[in-house]
Amino acid sequence: MMHDKDKHEYAELVTALVDNEINDSQLQAKIRTLSESDPDLKFEYHVQTTIKRTVKNKCRFAGCPSSLKNRIMLDLRTGKFPEETPASSKPVFSLRPWAYAAAVAVIFLTLFIFRVTDGEIDPKLEVLESKFSLDKMAMNNFKAILDSKLSCEIASSDSNTIKSFFHDKGLRYALRMVCPKGWEYVGAVVSQDNGEKFGHVVLKDAKGNLLYIFEVDQKYLTSEKKLNLDNEIMSTVMAGSCYTQDAESMGIVINKCGSNVRAVVSKEKSEKLKSLFCGLN
Amino acid sequence: MTKNYNGDLYADFEREAVPHMDALFNFALRMTGDSDEANDLVQDTYMRAFRFFDKFEKGTNCKAWLFRIMKNTYINSYRKKTKEPERFDYEDVENYYENVKPSSTEDAHLEREIFDNLLDDQVASAISSLPEDFRTVVILADIEGFTYEEIAEFIDCPVGTVRSRLHRARKMLYAKLYDYAGSKGYVKN
Numbered sequence: 162m163m164h165d166k167d168k169h170e171y172a173e174l175v176t177a178l179v180d181n182e183i184n185d186s187q188l189q190a191k192i193r194t195l196s197e198s199d200p201d202l203k204f205e206y207h208v209q210t211t212i213k214r215t216v217k218n219k220c221r222f223a224g225c226p227s228s229l230k231n232r233i234m235l236d237l238r239t240g241k242f243p244e245e246t247p248a249s250s251k252p253v254f255s256l257r258p259w260a261y262a263a264a265v266a267v268i269f270l271t272l273f274i275f276r277v278t279d280g281e282i283d284p285k286l287e288v289l290e291s292k293f294s295l296d297k298m299a300m301n302n303f304k305a306i307l308d309s310k311l312s313c314e315i316a317s318s319d320s321n322t323i324k325s326f327f328h329d330k331g332l333r334y335a336l337r338m339v340c341p342k343g344w345e346y347v348g349a350v351v352s353q354d355n356g357e358k359f360g361h362v363v364l365k366d367a368k369g370n371l372l373y374i375f376e377v378d379q380k381y382l383t384s385e386k387k388l389n390l391d392n393e394i395m396s397t398v399m400a401g402s403c404y405t406q407d408a409e410s411m412g413i414v415i416n417k418c419g420s421n422v423r424a425v426v427s428k429e430k431s432e433k434l435k436s437l438f439c440g441l442n
Numbered sequence: 443m444t445k446n447y448n449g450d451l452y453a454d455f456e457r458e459a460v461p462h463m464d465a466l467f468n469f470a471l472r473m474t475g476d477s478d479e480a481n482d483l484v485q486d487t488y489m490r491a492f493r494f495f496d497k498f499e500k501g502t503n504c505k506a507w508l509f510r511i512m513k514n515t516y517i518n519s520y521r522k523k524t525k526e527p528e529r530f531d532y533e534d535v536e537n538y539y540e541n542v543k544p545s546s547t548e549d550a551h552l553e554r555e556i557f558d559n560l561l562d563d564q565v566a567s568a569i570s571s572l573p574e575d576f577r578t579v580v581i582l583a584d585i586e587g588f589t590y591e592e593i594a595e596f597i598d599c600p601v602g603t604v605r606s607r608l609h610r611a612r613k614m615l616y617a618k619l620y621d622y623a624g625s626k627g628y629v630k631n
Contacts, residue, residue, distance in 0.1 A: 176609040180583065182590050207553075212612040215557045215619065216584040219565035225467035229481050233488045234460070237452060 171195055172205045179209040231348065234316035238347050238365070294389045295375065295382065296404075299424035300411055303373040306363060307428075313348030313363055323349045327360045334378035336360045337418045341437040344372060357387055372427040372434075379422045390415075390422070398422055403439040405431035414438055455495050458504045459488070465505065465586055466512055472581045473516055475570045483520055487512040509596040513578075556623050568618040576611035583608055 174183065174192045183189040196206040306312075315326045320338045323346055327336060330351040340346060347363040364372040381387040382395065390398070394415060397404045403416040412431035415424045416439050425438050466487060470480035491498075491511050498507055569577055575597075582593045583604075590608075594601045 173605055173609045176612070177590075177605050180590065180608070182605070208616045209609070209612050211554055211557055212615050212619070213584050214554075215560065215565060216569065216580060216615070218558070219560065219562045220472070220569065220585045221562075222464070222585065223468050223471050224464040225484065226481075229467070229484060230460075230463055233463070233485055234456075236485070236489065237455065237492055 168201065171199075171202055175202055175205045176209050179206065179213060228312070228314075231314060231316045232312045235313050235348050235363075238316060238318070294391065295377065295422065295424055296390065296394065296406070296413055296415060298388075299373065299375040299415075299426050300409070300413060302361065302375060303371075303411060303426040304409075306371060306373055312350075314350045316348040318346045320346060323362065327351065330358060332358050332360050334360075334421065336362065336374075336376045337421060337423070338362070339418070339438070340364060343367065344437075347371070357381070370428060372425065372429070374423060374425050376418070376421050376423040379417065379420055382422055403435050405435050407431050451495060454500075455492055458498070458500075459491055459495070459508060462505045462508050463488070466508055468586060469509070469581055470512065470516075472566075472569065472585065473574075473577070474520060475566075479520060483512065483516060486515050486519065490515060503592075503595060506592065506595040510598065513597065557619060560619060560622060564622050565619065568615050568622065571618060572611055572614055576607055576614060579604055579607045580611045580615065 171192065174188070175196050177183050178189065178192045178196065183192065192202075196202045315323065317323055317326075320340065324336075324338060326349055332351060344364045344366050347365045349363065350361045352359050352361065359375070359377055362374040362376070364374065366372070377388060379399075382390050394404045398415055398417050401417060403414055406413050407430060410428060411426055412429050412434050413424060413426045414431050414434040415422065417423075423438070425434050427434060463484065467480060467484050470483040470487075471477060474480050474483060487508065491508055494511075498504065569580055572580065578597060579593060582588045582596060583590075588596070590601045590604045593604045597604070
């Protein structure tokens with residue numbers, strides 16, 4: 162006759178048998194025999210196998226969303242780390258940073274531009290329709306990247322990977338993909354406006370400073386008029402010169418590169434950006 | 443906080459730690475029961491892991507190391523926000539258990555079919571209701587497919603404790619799911 166203590170131990174060994182975790186073949190055979198002959202242990206075996214099977218079948222493995230993977234890779238590559246703040250003491254607007262970022266990204270992808278003020282989208286956006294100013298969009302997008310409100314869809318330091326990404330996403334024009342010495346690619350994102358897709362690239366230097374490039378086919382600014390550019394800036398760019406501006410602690414340079422027009426924004430002074438990009442075609 | 447970028451460190455981290463992101467997310471999702479919380483937990487875990495990656499001993503089990511960081515991150519920052527599971531009295535489970543034993547092999551087959559008809563959400567909800575230590579071993583063993591030894595390393599306890607917790611956890615789940623089945627009229631309560 163089995164003592165309660167033995168029975169309890171054997172019951173746990175039935176669990177190990179179900180999980181194929183008994184290495185001793187003699188013990189394994191003994192527990193198997195008991196689980197077939199002893200009514201209580203037989204029931205233990207039934208319960209353990211039924212639940213193991215049910216959990217395995219009903220709880221599918223949920224892989225990490227690609228947006229989260231890219232986000233983490235981007236943060237690692239750029240050296241951006243959140244403060245060591247307990248989640249419970251984060252400010253209200255960051256309790257759901259992913260929901261927030263996702264909402265902004267959707268707006269970015271559909272309306273193509275965002276103006277974010279304390280977490281609210283500027284309602285005036287709705288009347289702007291699809292004609293946006295290239296330089297203002299570039300600066301807004303860069304600010305959103307710095308504020309972690311916009312993240313790359315793909316994180317990669319390889320230009321060919323980014324080119325393939327743009328191709329796979331259905332971009333109708335090719336970006337020049339220039340990367341000045343001392344900088345490297347961080348990632349890219351594709352936005353969409355009225356069925357037209359646009360490519361955006363993020364770079365970083367050895368110190369982790371970020372730089373944003375918004376490059377479009379010049380026909381979107383001229384013949385198709387999908388985007389706006391101030392007449393003075395347009396004249397400067399079409400004449401083959403670089404337009405530079407410093408505003409809100411950011412520098413921007415706009416120039417022509419092949420058949421594209423490229424806006425580059427960073428925290429650097431525009432003159433520095435000019436020296437980096439205006440000779441690169 | 444900004445950390446100076448170190449190409450080699452990043453490359454090592456990418457090779458060692460990034461492939462385990464799916465397993466960690468899955469665990470985070472089951473532990474928190476909320477995709478936003480799971481996102482935050484995985485991100486915090488990876489940021490902390492990268493910050494302390496120079497302390498990771500190459501050649502040792504990186505997955506176990508990441509799981510330990512996630513477990514500590516969860517305990518320190520997330521557990522308080524997650525709804526406490528209902529209390530389980532294990533004595534009640536044992537008594538309950540005595541009354542629901544299927545009387546024949548045929549009954550046991552029928553019961554398996556009944557459990558197969560339970561909804562995914564009902565099973566997920568039953569797992570969420572388990573006390574944390576028991577929930578952890580069920581997730582790691584039955585969903586993630588880890589061995590007892592791996593689980594013991596992840597949760598820093600002896601292999602015998604893993605076996606014991608898993609044994610009890612499955613019995614608790616059986617009682618819970620039997621109740622669900624009863625509430626749906628699949629079995630007599």
